[in-house]
Amino acid sequence: MSKYDSSKAPKTERITRLVEHLYARMPEIESARAVLLTESYRQTEGEPVILRRAKAFAHILENIPVIIREGELIVGSTTIAPRGCQTYPEFSYEWLEQEFDTVASREADPFYISEQAKQEIREADTYWKGRTTSELATSYMAPETLRAMAHNIFTPGNYFYNGVGHVTVKYEEVLAIGFEGIMEKAQKALEKCGFGDADYATRSRFLQAVIISCRAVMGYARRYAELAEREAAACRDSLRRGELLKIAENCRRVPARGAESFYEACQSFWFVQQLLQVESSGHSISPGRFDQYMYPFYKKDLESGAITRDFAQELIDCIWVKLNDLNKCRDADSAKGFAGYSLFQNLIVGGQDEQGLDVTNDLSFMCIDASMHVFLPQPSLSIRVWNGSPQELLLRAAELTRTGIGLPAYYNDEVIIPSLMSRGVSLEDARTYNIIGCVEPQKAGKTWGWHDAAFYNMCRPLELVFTNGVDCGEQIGPKTGNVEEMKTFEEFYDAYKTQMNYFLSLLVNADNAIDQAHAERAPLPFLAGMVDDCLERGLTCEQGGCVYNFTGPQGFGIANVADSLYAVKTLVFDQGKVSMADYKKALFFNYGKGVNELVVSQVAGKLARELLERGVRPDSASLAAAAGRVIAEAVTPAEQRKFDGLLKLIEEVGKFGNDIEEIDRFARDAAYTYTKPLLDYKNPRGGTFQAGLYPVSANVPLGAQTGATPDGRLAGMPVADGVSPSAGKDVHGPTAAANSVSALDHGIASNGTLFNQKFHPSALSGEEGLHNFVSLVRTYFDRKGSHMQFNVVSRETLLDAQKHPENYKHLVVRVAGYSALFTTLSKSLQDDIIRRTEQGF
């Protein structure tokens, strides 16, 4: 007998209706949370922060409006408007006020906001001046760090302005003992606190805060039970009345107590998932191994006949819809970087148990089918692949891939498990890992991983090698010498490493300042009740309460840096075809290919510096004019021919992504300039830094801040995405690209790597197409790649979608670590997706 049943249950009409309702309008920003949070804070002035947080959370849950959407079986909505969002002024607020009038019309992720909500949020915000985590973090940073950020070397924006999130809690514990059980644990720990204990003050208040938070959540569920009962009483449709009464019954039991049925487990899961995102604005609250912790409830009900497979599927589908009901408004720049309203709620199926045995079960298949039914970006569905994964599961996953939804992402146990162990995670914990957010592996319920700590642009330090550490006229990096005088490639490469190391130390400085600010101003007691060992240590996750602590900033532009270093080595040092002075000039003037802001600001900066050295104070208008003249004079036709000649030479140099061993080795080493030095740094929670090699969609906006690079990339163009080759540079098909990418050291990038491939649907057509696709994934994984994701859509489709967005409202593409609706992406990001090499033909 097979260990699992993989049959397909139908999609019900209810799911279609729920989805339509969800997408009927533009999402909306509501004010309730900001108002309630601030009300509470005004009443708790002077109390310990942890209690203030808990009381504010309770005040919000007691008063925030509750709503049951039409036809829902699983309830709990954070906003009245579908896909609406609340605001979180305790982290930062100024950006939103500045963008109040543009947020509805901006290109990436627009939100409607009413005048009344603006007014209320503005009023609440007045309280937060000087009290936010971002303000405290700023005051903790070194001036050099702030300067590097102003020059766009890296951005820790995510946690700088928002909550941290990026966690998977012990859902299974809530399902087993409910919040009454967790409260009891906190109560017992509280009783053990001795008056004479050194940490009595913090520990006792923390435990009290956990208890307050648990009670608040139970009260919130009760409000839903009451609402469902009221609606049932008024409901004329007897079928719906029955559903509402069942909802009420569920909410009376869970999440207060342990779940007794699959349906209750679903509802209990949902309250946890939703309310973690009310406590903080941190995204990537990842459900993790849903097919594992839900399975005992499913199995019991199925065997007892309490539930049919079809109804279980419908409940899962309902949860999938709810995961898309949550939303988050980011500032305009971040919205470009995280485009697609994504919350990165990563849910993973398949893989191994603690003993290393395969755990694929019915729900693994049903989760994939749910994504097929609901056909929306959330959850970020992932699949664990190892040598023992059933082919059938991977084929089902491939069927979903073939739809073009960009889901699931594939993860390689054979790389990730040893990689986690190398960071001190136990064998059992490593085997039961799940993925957070985009691609970040960790052990659920034990980790505060700070997985999306920053975006670090590896191309920018390379620019500084050419300018001796000067950017826009300002000395921001170390003086690594005049590049024209460098005699060997090693000297050049060492200069790059020196620039890298300096800015990595500043990156750490920024992250640790923010880390400290969250620990002091926004410790999260509700979350802490569901992560080990917070209750035992008497600390929240932010304060170091977790078993595993990491900080994981992302490096990107590997392919550009590798291609650039290789081109410089080949053309300047090996072949001597180009002088460094000419290379430098070409980069400075963007190869003569268009004068954009980046070029002007570099030239103007240089002029200003020269004037200042002579004691003249430049004014900005004459400076801009002078810069224009300099550029016009510099780029003579003769000079332009030289630039063009250089570009042609660069084009002829081999590029990463084509299975050329020498270059791939080079890329591997170039990636080490980021991944290795980071390992030497510690965070305030006692954990280590660990590198990730993936951008979200930030490769486009951050590319816009990057001048021309020696690989021939022009100023302002996107940099390469994740560990993928530069767009259009991989010309030998998917296997060659996969071989090159697998030549990088994925294990050392233990915060995850991201490899994007784009396929035309015909590459996956028929049963054979699915098998070939799975073989491609398996072989990339045999070669120690870590992650793979796919866009399956034709170029023509995308071009047409750009022209007629109205016809493609539901077109989902994989952007980078997550799926988003294509039409909601900015034009430049859309172009980038189209430009990526279309594989398979």
Next chain:
Amino acid sequence: MELLETKGRIFDIQRYSIHDGKGIRTIVFLKGCVLRCRWCCNPESQEYDIQTMLVDGKPKVIGRDVTVAQVMEEVEKDRGYYRRSGGGLTLSGGESLCQPDFAGALLTVAKSRGIGTAMESMACAPYEVIERLLPCLDTYLMDIKHINPQKHEAFTGRRNDLMLENARRVAASGLTELVIRVPVIPTFNDTPEEIADIARFADKLPGVKRIHLLPYHRLGQDKYDGLGRQYLLQDILPPENEHMQMLKKLVENVSGLQCRIGG
């Protein structure tokens, strides 16, 4: 080693081919062909001589002389994918049989290294030439374009008697899996009668189980301009999908073969 030093002339190596034989494959395109099919989508494959073709307005040299060792170095790069997918090396062209020693050496070396082998070919060579390749060939993807010798000659430049006879002998040998492929070309062979004739012929070949109908496409049209040649099928359109489906049903009705559209 002698086999590895064997020289031949190719014009392309294409990795990750998933439409020519089982699994993920690397196709090596050998230069030179005996036929001159009017619809040929690789006109640069026909001459054995190294040529210059305009690609996107830029001259590109078509054809290079390589050793088996050099080809195998490229083929080996995707070994892992062959193993996972059941794929391997496919020889195509041109007509591989125009360079029998080179083709034979490639197949022998691949086979001896545990890499699956396939060959796309019209079987337009003396049977003795073909026979030598069969022990190292897992799958023979044999083109049968038409049953009528006169019409065959009119559109390809050669009668088909030799090829049909070779098809019978290859099938009878039992040394390789024989798969029949039919390019479906409007105005040439796309009528139900013509396709049915081919299907009936293939059905009688011992051991043949599969037939592929390859719909005509115009992707090679620009290459004719690039070579300074005239494309003779200017006015014909690719067959409609409905038409192809109809032909597929027809093949399944008149024969016991598994039929599919595309490779």
